[in-house]
Amino acid sequence: MKPKNQRLVLVSAALVAVLVAVLLAMWGLRSQASFFYTPADIAAGKAAEGAGARLGGMVEKGSIRRDADGVTIRFVLTDGKAQTPVIFRGIVPDLFREGSGAVAEGRMQGGTFVADTILAKHDERYMPPELGNLAAEHKAGKTLEQ
Amino acid sequence: MIAETGLAALWLAAGLAAYQFLLMILALRSSIEVARPMRAVAAVQGALTLLAFAMLLLVFARSDMSVALVFENSNSAKPFIYKVAGAWGNHEGSMLMWVTILAIAGAFVALFSRRTGERTLIAALGSQAVLALGFYAFLLIASNPFARLFPAPPDGQGLNPLLQDPGLAFHPPTLYLGYVGLSVAFSFAVGALLTDEVDARLARAMRPWVLGAWILLTLGITAGSYWAYYELGWGGYWFWDPVENASLMPWLAATALLHSINVLAARGALKAWTMMLAVIAFSMSMVGTFLVRSGILTSVHAFAIDPERGTFLLALLAIYVGAAFILFAWRGATLKEGAPFKLVSRESGLVVNNLLLSVILGIVFVGTLYPLFVEALSGEKLSVGAPYFNAVAGPLALVLAILVGIGPLLSWRRERRPILGRLKVPALLGASGLAITIILAPRIGILPRLGFAVAAFLAAASILPLVGRNPLRAPLATWGMVVAHFGVAVALTGMAANAAFSSERLAIAKPGETLSVGPWLVRLDGVTPTAGKNWTAIEGELRASRGEGAITLTPETRYYSDPPTSTNESAIRTFWNGQLYTVIGKQDPAGAWQLRLWWKPFVTLIWAGGALIAIGGALALLGRLLPYFRRRREPEWRRRYA
Helix, strand or coil: CCHHHHHHHHHHHHHHHHHHHHHHHHHHHHHHCEEEECHHHHHCCCCCCCCEEEEEEEECCCCCEECCCCCEEEEEEECCCCEEEEEEECCCCCCCCCCCEEEEEEEEECCEEEEEEEEECCCCCCCCHHHCCCCCCCCCCCCCCC | CHHHHHHHHHHHHHHHHHHHHHHHHHHHHCCHHHHCCHHHHHHHHHHHHHHHHHHHHHHHHCCCCCEHHHHHHCCCCCCHHHHHHCCCCCHHHHHHHHHHHHHHHHHHHHHHCCCCCHHHHHHHHHHHHHHHHHHHHHHHHHCCCCCECCCCCCCCCCCCHHHCCHHHHHHHHHHHHHHHHHHHHHHHHHHHHHHCCCCHHHHHHHHHHHHHHHHHHHHHHHHHHHHHHHHHCCCCCCCCCHHHHHHHHHHHHHHHHHHHHHHHHHHCCCHHHHHHHHHHHHHHHHHHHHHHHCCCCCCCCCCCCCHHHHHHHHHHHHHHHHHHHHHHHHHHCCCCCCCCCCCCCHHHHHHHHHHHHHHHHHHHHHHHHHHHHHHHHHCCCEECCHHHHHHHHHHHHHHHHHHHHHHHHCCCCCCCCCCHHHHHHHHHHHHHHHHHHHHHCCCCCHHHHHHHHHHHHHHHHHCHHHCCCCHHHCCHHHHHHHHHHHHHHHHHHHHHHHHHHCEEEEEEECCCCEEEECCEEEEEEEEEEEECCCEEEEEEEEEEECCCCCEEECCEEEEECCCCEEEEECEEEEECCEEEEEEEEEECCCCCEEEEEEEEECCCHHHHHHHHHHHHHHHHHHHHHHHHHHCCCCCHHHHHHC
């Protein structure tokens, strides 16, 4: 191969690689990106059944129930306009409390949000970023998710 | 006085960096004689930033609360080692550390590099000075680490307890050293593009820096992964968190660069390609720094929120990367391609390696930044996590791992021998690996199953370069390659085993009750309160056995007071065939405790593989540097400028 042709082949290979990366990424993002919703969004039917999603809100007062197995909890997240029931199996963060903010990662299943992970206000200064406008107490500062 | 000394040193260093840049412009426009003081200036600049950083360590060590940074990030009750580590566990301090490493790297290049032409070296030092100048401006204008508080408060606000951990104290410096090593490769590339001296000599000058940076990035990623594994208490070793991706992206680019630079050094080919990768690798370091430091992400490690800083970093990123790409577009097209090669050759193998790594890099890059773009453009919030990265990048990584086994067997320029014959044994092992997992573990997922097969193939194929010759006489660089590639197979085995065979148990237990996980029976003996220097905790006492003698594990939940936070301290016990991982949660009203137990067979191979990859890199680096030290003579700069 002449050096000039060789460069042509290399440049086209690089362009094809970029194209493949972008196409693969677009394909992956269409099916796998998970959107952030509030309970009002859920009530409006925005979240597709079974698709990965994040749900954020305040834990409604008096809503936390523990199942008999001791590790499954059910609670309600609210944004003041609507409520969504959530079920979670696992150890919740220490500062997961009634009346404070939390974000659940999981999916909607039959009207209930099934969470794989719960992120809660981790210390006095942290608030999940999506909840910034839900709670006036949120202040810029050190942030750490549990 | 200490803080003022540090600040003054920083201003002086900034002045010298500006002078260094000026010298480069003058030297490239007229004669290189103008740049005589260049090496000395770069060395002094390095020494001054080191002084400034030492002053910062000193104010932290002395808990001088009149310095705002100490007040905000330290506390006199903290253990001494974390007081010192606190110096870089915050925004200003970590940026000072960044520029310190950058300037010292520049000083090292100035003092010891004599493989490239003098003009290229001067241009590279000039480029390094511009990089440093941006960070000096950033520190002095937007984030002065030495700002005073008046009056001095009695005590500080503390350091986030998650960061109060030996792993994390030394994690950022390792990564920063890696990032900054790539800045030297970037500067060499920019210098060579300016002087039109892109050749094998340049590649040999760049190579130790790229190798060194890559080793440190590998270690940093491996250590960070283990930190997340034991500290977060979630049992996972990689979360595809944007901050993890911020260190993975420069690593992917550096891995590609590391391989293409060998083509340039050995064959003088892939010139434009390698220069492009050098620019991309440092761009990824800047992107990583921006993601972590700007507070644009709110994730496990991103602990700064301040739009001004983010904008400043973004501007620096745009200027550096933009200027380098313009330079590349201007000069890259005129680069003469080196020696030609055939379709089946070592060069082609390395091109394919580069292409696959670049595609994976692109996928990680898009997945990491996509949520930020969407939010900036439409205000809609979304997150991209493990399902995306595993599904899109996972299969490509497996294909790459297969090619890792084949590539090193090819010869330069043109492969005349049939190589498939040499791969019989590895192929057989891979196929039997597949068969064994299908028979013995029919229900595991497709990716872990293929992972086992590819790992078996690669483990055997990776040692072939040492077969058929006297291994003791093989060059160190070859040994390094073999060890690193074998490490990939080891890590892959660990990941596949973790995905396929981990067992998890989440339940409540009262003291005296027993839970089972995998082959283990774990009894909760009791729960006791305990305390450390700046925390209190509840500690569970677990007795675990699987037939033979019992062992004791003590997971904790710790409560810190300054700032008020709690962490789960997992208790992990390592055996030759896996790890038992235990976490204790809350007590329910009936008096039972939540326990989370994992049995993770062969999970440690993940980090052992990472360590092997780094050791392979270290062997290769040693192999490249040893001849250089043996031929050691009076440094050229000393002779020239004496």
